[in-house]
Amino acid sequence: MKTWRLVTLHINLNFGLSVLRHHWKTRDTKLLGQLGIAAIIVLTGAIFGGMYYAFLNMTYNALSALGHGQAVLTMGVVTSSLFVVFAGLALVVSVFYFANDLDFLVSLPLQPHQVLAGKFATVLVNAYLIAAPFAIPTLVLFCIREGMGPVYWLTSALVFLLIPVLPLAVASVAVLFIMSVTNIGRYKDALRVVGLSFLLMLALGFNYLLSSAAANTESIHSILRDPEGLVRMVGRAYPPSVWATRALNPVTPSSGILHVVLFAAASAAGLALMMVAAHYLFYKGLIAGREVSPGRRLRSDEIDSRFSRQSSPIAAIARREVRILVRTPIFMFNSVAMLVILPLISLFAMVMPGSDTLRALIESGGARQTIMLGAAGFLATMGMFAPSPASAISREGKLFWISKMIPVTATDQLKGKLAYSFALTALAIPILYLYSVLVFSWSALEFAAIVVFGMAGSAPVIISNLLIDLFRPYLMWDDPQKAIKQNFNVVAGMVVGAAILFGLYQVFKAALKIGLGFWMAWTASAALSVLLALLMFVHMARISDFFYRRIQI
Amino acid sequence: MIEIRNVSKSYNKGQLKAVDDLSLQVRPGEIFGFLGPNGAGKTTTIKMIVGLLEPDRGSIVVNGYDIRNDPIRVRKSIGFVPDNPSVYERLTGIEYLNFLGDIYDVPQAVRTKRAKELLELFELTGAVGNLIQSYSHGMRQKLVLIGALLHAPDVFVLDEPMVGLDPRSTHNLKEIMSRHCQEGKTVFFSTHILDVAERLCDRIGIIRRGKLIACGTMDELKTMATNKETLENVFLELTEQ
Numbered sequence: 001m002k003t004w005r006l007v008t009l010h011i012n013l014n015f016g017l018s019v020l021r022h023h024w025k026t027r028d029t030k031l032l033g034q035l036g037i038a039a040i041i042v043l044t045g046a047i048f049g050g051m052y053y054a055f056l057n058m059t060y061n062a063l064s065a066l067g068h069g070q071a072v073l074t075m076g077v078v079t080s081s082l083f084v085v086f087a088g089l090a091l092v093v094s095v096f097y098f099a100n101d102l103d104f105l106v107s108l109p110l111q112p113h114q115v116l117a118g119k120f121a122t123v124l125v126n127a128y129l130i131a132a133p134f135a136i137p138t139l140v141l142f143c144i145r146e147g148m149g150p151v152y153w154l155t156s157a158l159v160f161l162l163i164p165v166l167p168l169a170v171a172s173v174a175v176l177f178i179m180s181v182t183n184i185g186r187y188k189d190a191l192r193v194v195g196l197s198f199l200l201m202l203a204l205g206f207n208y209l210l211s212s213a214a215a216n217t218e219s220i221h222s223i224l225r226d227p228e229g230l231v232r233m234v235g236r237a238y239p240p241s242v243w244a245t246r247a248l249n250p251v252t253p254s255s256g257i258l259h260v261v262l263f264a265a266a267s268a269a270g271l272a273l274m275m276v277a278a279h280y281l282f283y284k285g286l287i288a289g290r291e292v293s294p295g296r297r298l299r300s301d302e303i304d305s306r307f308s309r310q311s312s313p314i315a316a317i318a319r320r321e322v323r324i325l326v327r328t329p330i331f332m333f334n335s336v337a338m339l340v341i342l343p344l345i346s347l348f349a350m351v352m353p354g355s356d357t358l359r360a361l362i363e364s365g366g367a368r369q370t371i372m373l374g375a376a377g378f379l380a381t382m383g384m385f386a387p388s389p390a391s392a393i394s395r396e397g398k399l400f401w402i403s404k405m406i407p408v409t410a411t412d413q414l415k416g417k418l419a420y421s422f423a424l425t426a427l428a429i430p431i432l433y434l435y436s437v438l439v440f441s442w443s444a445l446e447f448a449a450i451v452v453f454g455m456a457g458s459a460p461v462i463i464s465n466l467l468i469d470l471f472r473p474y475l476m477w478d479d480p481q482k483a484i485k486q487n488f489n490v491v492a493g494m495v496v497g498a499a500i501l502f503g504l505y506q507v508f509k510a511a512l513k514i515g516l517g518f519w520m521a522w523t524a525s526a527a528l529s530v531l532l533a534l535l536m537f538v539h540m541a542r543i544s545d546f547f548y549r550r551i552q553i
Numbered sequence: 554m555i556e557i558r559n560v561s562k563s564y565n566k567g568q569l570k571a572v573d574d575l576s577l578q579v580r581p582g583e584i585f586g587f588l589g590p591n592g593a594g595k596t597t598t599i600k601m602i603v604g605l606l607e608p609d610r611g612s613i614v615v616n617g618y619d620i621r622n623d624p625i626r627v628r629k630s631i632g633f634v635p636d637n638p639s640v641y642e643r644l645t646g647i648e649y650l651n652f653l654g655d656i657y658d659v660p661q662a663v664r665t666k667r668a669k670e671l672l673e674l675f676e677l678t679g680a681v682g683n684l685i686q687s688y689s690h691g692m693r694q695k696l697v698l699i700g701a702l703l704h705a706p707d708v709f710v711l712d713e714p715m716v717g718l719d720p721r722s723t724h725n726l727k728e729i730m731s732r733h734c735q736e737g738k739t740v741f742f743s744t745h746i747l748d749v750a751e752r753l754c755d756r757i758g759i760i761r762r763g764k765l766i767a768c769g770t771m772d773e774l775k776t777m778a779t780n781k782e783t784l785e786n787v788f789l790e791l792t793e794q
Contacts, residue, residue: 026565298647298682300669306647306682307654307665316655320641320648327643327684399639404605406656407628549624552606 002110006118013101013478014122033472037488044491045133053137060145063230069146070249071230076138077159077241078234080131081167085203087130087485088123088168092175093196094330094481095119097286101478106286116278120172126486127164135160142248152248155260159244162267166240169270173277174199179285193332197341204345240266313408317416321392322423330480331395335424339382343431350439369518371440372450373508375432376522379454380501382428383421383461388484390465390493392417393473393551395483400475400553410548411541414466418537421462425455449522456526459533460500465493467540470547504529555579555602555708555741560611561763562597571597573763575611579741579756581707584734586754587743590792594763595743596636599712602741603633616707629657632706636713636743638693646681646688646696650703657704664703671699674725690717698726709733711742715749727753751784761792 012018016034023031060072096119105115139156142148178199182191235242243263250256298306311319325331383389396403403413429451436442442450469489477483484490504525511521555578562572572594579585589595600606602613604620604627613620616630640649654664672678675695685693694717701709709730715723730740730753744750750757751771758768767777767787775781778790 026568028565296682297679303647303669303672303678303681304665307651307661307668310659310661310664311655313656313658316652320644320652323648324641324643399641401605401635402640405603405628405631405633406653407625408656409625549607 003114003117006105006110006114007121010118010122011125014125041488041491044495045129049133049137052134053141056137056141057145060141064145068230070142070245071234072138073142073245073248074231074234074241076135077163077244078238080134080138080163081238081241083134084127084131084164084167085171086200088127088164089171089175089196089200089203090330090334090485091123091126091481092168092172093179093192093333094479095123096172096175096282097179098330098481099479102286106283111279112282113275113278116172116282117275120168120274123172124164124168127168128160131160131164135163139248146249151253151256155248155256158260159248159263162263163244165267166270167238169267169274171203172274173270176274176277176281176285180281180288182285189327189329189332192329196329196333200341201345204341205348313406314412314416314419317408317413318419318423321417321420324395325420325424328480331484334484335385339385339424339427340431343378343428343435347431347435347438350435368440372442372446373522375435375440375450376454376457377501377505379425379428379432379450380457380461381497383425383458384465384494384497388465388490388493389417389421389462390468390489391474391484391487392421392466393469394475394477394487394489395480396473397475397477397480397483398553400473400551404548404551404553410544413548414470414540414544417466418462421466422455422458425458425462449519453522453526456529456533457501457504460529460536461497463533463536463540464496464500465489467536468493468496470540470544473551475551475553500529500532554581554614554616554739555585555710556614557598557602558612558614560598560601560608560613562594562601562606562608570763572601572608572760575760575763575765577758577765577768579739581739582734582737583755584730584740584753585742586750586757587741587760588745588747588750588757588788589743589760593760593792595760596712597763598760599710599741599743603631603710604628629704630707632701632704632709634694634697634701634711634714636716638690638697638717640685640693640697640700642686643684645684646677649685649696650681650700653700653703659704667703667705668699671702674729675699675722691719691722694718695722702729706738708739708741711740713743713745715744715746723749747784747788757784759788759791767791 020031020034022028023034056072056076059075060069063069063071096116099119105118108115139160143152143156175196178195179192182195231242231245235245240263243259243266247256247259247263250259325335393400393403406413432450432454433447436447472489474483474487474489477487507528508521508525511524512518516524557575557577560572560575561570563570575594575598577585587595587598597606601608602615602620604624607621615627618626618630620627641652644652650664650668653659654661654668659667669678672681675698677692677695677699680688680692685696688696694714698714701711714726718726727749730742734740734755754771756768756770757774759766759774767774771784774784774787774791778787780786780790
């Protein structure tokens with residue numbers, strides 16, 4: 001009963017149900033805004049889902065011709081589960097260990113696993129939202145294309161409900177373990193970021209190795225000869241996906257029931273394991289994380305030296321942003337994940353033995369320029385992610401009172417945030433250099449061009465994202481994850497950023513079409529990008545004071 | 554100097570009037586105590602004075618500058634201590650003070666001297682190198698106080714500043730407030746500690762349901778009540794009506 005109360009309380013808090021009710025009662029216009037945002041999120045999810053549906057449809061056409069249509073089910077379950085693990089990891093850490101209500105919850109007469117159950121419910125509901133754009137199109141497509149009946153619908157509803165449970169439970173156990181063993185002195189926050197990054201790399205690397213090993217060991221003929229060969233091959237990345245496939249498309253009814261039970265039992269076992277782990281590890285990691293070891297007392301001369309430099313307000317703001325990012329594990333993990341882990345995993349995939357086709361493609365003349373363009377695009381995209389400028393104001397949360405109070409114009413404060421965003425985006429340059437050394441062997445000129453054009457491309461992306469957050473910052477969050485990953489501005493920022501980069505690419509293509517060479521076309525789109533950034537900046541400078549004043553806290 | 558003219562502020566589309574046509578003036582060299590029951594509108598008024606909230610109506614002038622037209626000059630002349638000392642937990646005390654020093658353009662020598670004096674006074678020197686996350690509520694309150702005084706503001710605005718402070722720090726804060734007003738500067742603070750208000754303030758304002766119901770020196774306030782013995786009696790009588 002207590003656990004159920006906690007579950008409902010957390011779901012209420014996570015989705016702001018009481019706030020919505022209050023806005024409804026008071027006829028507050030904020031309600032319309034919130035409903036509008038919810039509608040946009042659903043619409044964005046539906047667009048993503050639609051695109052994935054189109055991709056699956058093509059895949060299904062190809063596979064069903066070979067008698068392997070059911071492999072799309074396995075692919076859908078594997079993809080949803082992977083996304084749940086990837087996006088869920090940071091969510092689990094934030095909700096389990098950094099939510100503002102934890103001090104209060106720990107003081108209540110509750111068992112650790114009861115508190116964790118409430119927290120897990122929040123994460124699980126969010127995981128359904130993450131899994132839905134991949135799982136629902138898969139289940140619907142298979143039903144339509146194979147003409148499945150009501151039993152399929154029932155089974156698919158059950159499978160959908162089960163899909164995120166096991167990956168999330170396993171991710172939670174791993175997080176509980178990492179957080180309980182990284183409590184080492186003053187550097188535990190840094191160790192936790194390293195531990196979690198390692199965990200994510202391990203999960204993705206393991207997944208990659210399993211699927212590539214499967215592809216290498218079995219000949220394509222033997223895979224295609226066996227009606228379940230492809231399902232088994234794809235399913236090696238995540239074996240329960242095979243059970244889900246067999247449950248949805250059973251050979252016999254009893255086999256269907258057996259595999260539903262197997263999938264459900266695996267999920268239940270995962271949950272049970274998590275509850276046991278929570279009982280022993282949750283408070284250990286949580287309480288240890290809240291202990292802050294004071295450093296030694298500073299000598300008078302040390303205090304003098306630390307007050308040694310005076311800098312401009314813009315530099316002070318940029319420095320503050322960097323310090324808070326580096327020292328807030330959840331912000332740092334999100335940035336590190338985007339900036340380092342994914343590029344390194346793909347680098348790993350490129351230098352692994354067996355990546356001959358890719359190498360051949362790279363070495364061919366035509367692809368070289370495309371890859372350079374892609375590298376600059378990667379750098380420009382990092383402007384959105386590292387960490388998102390679309391949450392630059394939101395991340396201040398309730399401490400925004402300080403920004404409202406200080407005698408620095410809103411424009412100057414935003415300049416500080418821009419300086420910080422550009423500096424973080426530039427952190428992707430060493431990774432590109434690694435790519436150059438290990439894979440692409442770019443010349444110095446080519447590498448410089450990638451950096452210059454990439455940073456030019458990031459400029460309008462960063463400024464547009466900051467503008468989005470300026471219009472409507474989300475400051476009333478109660479755990480830091482909500483300021484970044486669960487912040488609508490970040491989603492909107494990604495859509496706008498992607499649209500800008502797509503537009504610049506179209507300009508590049510048009511320039512090629514009218515006869516400009518590769519370098520001229522690239523320069524033209526980069527110049528347009530800088531011009532766009534300048535226009536946005538001028539607009540931002542014009543409106544920033546008004547919007548800062550409008551934010552009341 | 555603070556001049557509040559016919560200021561109103563409401564929430565929930567005017568359903569809840571937090572401050573209702575409030576006017577008052579706080580002169581240079583004066584300590585002004587702002588009293589009222591919970592939810593009377595004290596914090597809303599203070600937030601409007603420092604620019605955290607915008608009034609629906611009326612004007613606020615600080616040190617000769619209108620908060621709406623000249624917010625940066627107003628902020629430069631104000632030192633503000635909020636009711637809840639929330640500051641950047643992931644910075645060290647010294648980093649927070651350095652940040653404010655840069656923002657308020659306090660020269661390095663001045664900032665070092667002033668910070669060291671205040672850190673000693675509030676017994677925070679030993680902790681200033683640590684993350685604010687490790688500070689107790691009282692230590693955070695002291696750090697916010699030091700930060701608010703670092704640029705020697707002409708107007709010192711404090712929202713229930715004694716909450717969480719130990720007796721010695723409370724004493725030191727009162728000393729600072731007195732010294733501040735002796736230098737011709739202005740102190741405006743809200744408090745529930747009536748004893749402190751009675752002994753420290755040159756003038757006191759009492760707000761109830763957003764309206765200023767009494768304002769004046771201690772002697773003037775006493776004339777408004779039948780039981781004139783202490784400020785507590787006067788406060789209880791006036792706020793009961």
